[in-house]
Amino acid sequence: MKSSDFLISTVKEAPNDAKIISHQLMIRAGLISKLASGLYSYLPIGLKIIQKVEKIIREEMNKSMALELLMPVAQPAEIWQESKRWKEYGPELLRFQDRHERDFCMGPTHEEVITNIAKQYIRSYKQLPINFYQIQTKFRDEIRPRFGVMRSREFIMKDAYSFHIDEKSLGEIYQVMHQTYCNIFDRLGFDYRPVLADSGAIGGDSSHEFHVLAESGEDAICFSDTSDYAANIERAETLPQGAPESPKEDLTIIETPGVKTINDVCNLLNVKPENSIKTLVVMGDNDDLVALVLRGDHELNEAKASKIEGIKQPLQMAEEEEVVKQLCCNFGSIGVVNLDITILVDYAAASLSDFVCGANENDKHFTGVNWKRDVQKMTPCDLRNIVAGDPSPDGQGVIEIKRGIEVGHIFQLGTKYSDSMNANVIGEDGRAVNMNMGCYGIGVTRIIAACIEQNHDERGIIFPRAIAPFELVIVPINYNKSSRVRELADQLYHDCQQQKIDVLLDDRKERPGIMFADSELLGIPHRLVISDTHADNGKIEYKSRAHSEKDEIDFKDAVSFILEKLA
RNA sequence: CGGGGCGUAGCGCAGCCUGGUAGCGCACUUGACUGGGGGUCAAGUGGUCGCAAGUUCAAAUCUUGCCGUCCCGACCA
Incomplete structure (x- = not known):
């Protein structure tokens, strides 16, 4: 290609709204052009890069015996109603009507369509396992598109869906996909990690995310410093800690006027946040109140909390009005002494002794609080986000935390969609069985941004040969x-x-x-x-x-x- | 959804407070010089000042509404 026959659309200054390096460089190098929030055109040079990424993905997917097909971007409401997701998916699903006022959506993912296809064409266990994939534009009406193509509304994704007679077969293909993804990211020259992930709203049992390590990553990932344990912070468990030391202090009530936050309390009483607890109140299954207790310096992990029995799903924080009515104090003064609702205590908080907490009376706190002596009914559990320095959940080593960009995600879906959409095959014994499914995604356009985050200097992008324009x-x-x-x-x-x-x-x-x-x-x-x-x-x-x-x-x-x- | 910022030429910005001819840099066009790290000089092209209404003799500038866009937040009691 000669430059005079091509479009070299480089610019000196990136627009003001490009905040991260990959976004700035993609604009400056003339790879993309913004049309509207979260919508980008790929200029000729950007498209060349996409095509090189796609080529690698195709080659590795084909090697894994997956079959390429192509499904529509626009999808009828009926199949989404069948899977129940027309209601469940929420405002990220862009919905519209055609001229006959029939409901449609822009596909954010294609489980419904592929299940519909499998239902029609896969009838016997002899056709299984089978794995379909496509490289297609997706649309998710993101609450807050940002960072250029890193989190855009329209984006290109490679998505694959496998069908199986049983879980064993699903597990086998899942492993094949895991390896295929490693092959793809190796060829792209990424510094990446497969990590255990929360399977989230899609459901299912086993799930891994593939993260490219980068400071600008939107996800936090934790690693063991000695074993190969790696997990998304959403998912990493924390372990029970030692029993609390025996009480040294007496339970004492202290006036703390106007003090609301943990920081205020700790400054006033000259106590470290690690030796205080905070009490969050959420709604229980029967619209009762449930107290979640964390050490002052820890964060609640909502995914963990919402999975606990007796807690309403999705997790819903109590209204302050309701708390005042039932507990007779404001948020900032809730504590565990004489608290007459279900009390769930994070392991770390449960191992404290002589700690500080609210007194269930406005402008008052307790010091010298101790479990058992001062609080009789409580249940220890895993409620918080893991932090650097915690012991690794696999029992080996200590946790470190880094940031990552999620470029791939593999799930074992089980029979969620085949159940709701009635996608079955005739098994060896002549009886119909709903197929097990796996799904496997790679963000094609996000890969380019991630690559630039990882490969650049003050002069611009340093593309690896595999995807250089x-x-x-x-x-x-x-x-x-x-x-x-x-x-x-x-x-x-x-x-x-x-x-x-x-x-x-x-x-x-x-x-x-x-x-x-x-x-x-x-x-x-x-x-x-x-x-x-x-x-x-x-x-x-x-x-x-x-x-x-x-x-x-x-x-x-x-x-x-x-x-x-x-x- | 809550809070905040911004919207003036393709990009980056000034002008707005204190109303009175729409500006600068980059880019672009033409010419000359130059020719190994975004060069120099000269002459140009390009703007319904986001949209609408209002105030005014007069609005980029003041007021109101709307739209767009970006940032922060949406557990941290």
């Missing part, structure tokens, strides 16, 4: 004036094309500085520079995007030199 750029100095340079550049360009190198010849009438800056902003891995000086001595200059030093090589060896670099 071009493998090589030829920068001729004075292409339009020096016939020698032009001839050499054209010859080199031609030879590279012969060798199937994805090469860009920068034949624009630009000054060298601009051509260098653009090639670096775009992140093209290899660069050859031709000038009159080189023409005189039969040399050419090579520079790798990833390294700062330049090499002089013989012009006649240039193509084989590049081929070697690309090998």
Whole structure:
């Protein structure tokens, strides 16, 4: 490709609304163009990158024996009503009507459509297992699109859905997909981790997320420093801690006027938050109140809380009015002494002694509180987010926390959709069985942003060869004036094309500085520079995007030199 | 959904407080010089100042409403 035949749409300044580096660089390098909040066009150079990502995904998926198909973006309400998700999915599902006033939605995912297909065409256990995939545009009406294509409303996803006669077969394909995903992310050159994940609203038992490690990641992931345990923070369990020490202090009530937050209390009483507790009140199954007790410095994990028996789902914090009515004090003064509702205590809080808590009376707190002596009825459980320094849930080592960008997610769905949509096959024994399902997603467009987050410097993107928009750029100095340079550049360009190198010849009438800056902003891995000086001595200059030093090589060896670099 | 910011040329911004000819830098066009790191000079093109209503002789500027967009928050009692 010659620059003059292409669109090199680089700009010096990124728009003000691009806050993270990948978003800024994608705009500056001219990969994407924003149309509206969360909606981006992919310019020719951006599309080239997408196509390279898709190629890797296709090759690895095909290797795993998955079958590619393509399903519609617009989906009729009926199948969503059948799976019950027309009601469950909420406002992220973009709904609209056609001219006949029939309800439709833009597909945020395709479980319903694929189950509908499987129902029609898979009738016997002999056809199983089978795994379908597509690379398709999805639409999720995100509450807050941000960070460019990292969290956009319209995006491209590779999604796969497998069907099985039983859980064992599902488990096998799940492992195959796990490996396939590792292969894909290896080829993309990512620093990534598969982590145990919460299976969330889609349901199901086993689930892994694949995270690219990056400071700007929206998810927190925890690792053991000794074993290979890794989990999303939503999902990581915390372990029971030692029994509390025996009481040393007496239960004492203290005036704390106007003090509401844990920080206020601790400052006033000169106590560390680690030695205080906070009491959150949520709604129980029967609209009763349930107290959730955490150490002052810990955070509630809502996913964990909502799974506990007796707690209303989804988790709902109590209204302050209701608390005042039933407990006779405001939020900030709730405590565990003489609290006559169900009390669930996080393991860490349960191992405290002589701690501080609210007195269930406005503007008063207790000090020297102790379980057993002062609080008789309570149940210890796992309620909080794990924090750095906690023991690893697998019993080996200590937890560290890093941030990650979720680029892949694999689920075992079980029979959730085949039950509700009645997708069954005739088994070996002649009886109908609802199929087990797995689903496996990769965010194609998010991969590009994640890649840039992980591979950039002050000059721009440093694409790995696998998805770089071009493998090589030829920068001729004075292409339009020096016939020698032009001839050499054209010859080199031609030879590279012969060798199937994805090469860009920068034949624009630009000054060298601009051509260098653009090639670096775009992140093209290899660069050859031709000038009159080189023409005189039969040399050419090579520079790798990833390294700062330049090499002089013989012009006649240039193509084989590049081929070697690309090998 | 709550709070806040912003909306003026393709991009980045000034002008608004104190109403009176719409500006700067980058980019773009033409020409000259230049030619190994976003070069110089000259001459240009490009704007219903987000939309609507109001106040006024006069509104980018003041008022109201709406729209868009971004940030923070939506357990931390």
